[in-house]
Amino acid sequence: MVQPDETASALVASRSRRGRKREPVTGVDYGPLAGWLGFHLRLAQIASFQAFANEAQEIDLSPGRFALLMLIGRNPGISQTTLSRAHGSDKSTLTPALSDLKRRGLITRGRLKSDRRSYQLALTPAGHQLLARLTVCATRHDRHLDRIIGSRDRARFLQLLRKLHTELG
């Protein structure tokens, strides 16, 4: 799942993000792929990503960056390494992402006195504000997913996803 993450003019969606057509392909033999969880996990993830990007079209920030903001907002003072683990991406990936967020004035990075190797991340007021706006989009998006999954299966579904993540670790 990778999505362009235009760094252009901060809060303004510049490119069109309508999302491409993703009709279920007919007449193709998927073979064993059709029954494999991993394959469908991937397709579902891509679709969800795309849908979120649509939902948050007016805000120029990818789902990944959004998760970053949320984690920092909820855990002020968190270090980059902890953040990278919680976020599920490599610490080296965070370096450019965080300097971008800093450049946009959304986060602060202070050196920690007691351990001068690590940083302390926190949101600026602008960061909090953007986080709030994004949270609205994300909530709407997740309600969309909820409607598809159905309230009866939702909890179980979520639990299974979580189980996959933790037990494969």
Place this chain on the structure above:
Amino acid sequence: MVQPDETASALVASRSRRGRKREPVTGVDYGPLAGWLGFHLRLAQIASFQAFANEAQEIDLSPGRFALLMLIGRNPGISQTTLSRAHGSDKSTLTPALSDLKRRGLITRGRLKSDRRSYQLALTPAGHQLLARLTVCATRHDRHLDRIIGSRDRARFLQLLRKLHTELG
């Protein structure tokens, strides 16, 4: 979902692919993230990807490339555009991927007489052979996922993933 896909010496895994530590992070407040399907979908997908890469460590081909081989093998004569839709990636992404597979001698690309714009993709004998080897790995991997999900929920889980993919399209 992105995984390095070393093009080095075809069938030999060159780099180490042990997969990094992915312990569930404790002491981090995930906020609303904790309850959102999209976020956990992403984490589960990353974990599954990583696990597959581990499983197929001795074969130098990413899950994405594997799905490509499978789709071509199952649908000889398929065009790149159809393949890209079935595979869930952009047609422009396929251009370098397919020329790599061709370079490795795993697929053939013939021009179609009746429509000289499109290609007809097919596996070579080496492609079939590698596909068979990968299928063994993938089956093992999916059994691993099955064990985590549990046989009781598997069908429902798969159905929900499929539903997400189709209804978000």
Place this chain on the structure above:
DNA sequence: GGAGAATAGTCGGAGCTAAAACTATCTACT
């Protein structure tokens, strides 16, 4: 207290990904 091991973060290299612009070809419609 100092040498070696562990840890935080950065950098460079290689690969994946998608969107948009472009070329070549085909189709439809006048």
Place this chain on the structure above:
DNA sequence: AGTAGATAGTTTTAGCTCCGACTATTCTCC
């Protein structure tokens, strides 16, 4: 037939991701 529009693939551009190597700092333990 001829032109306008659709379609197959490629290229270009820009961004993400990882890994492994590197620097700076801290910890461990003799």
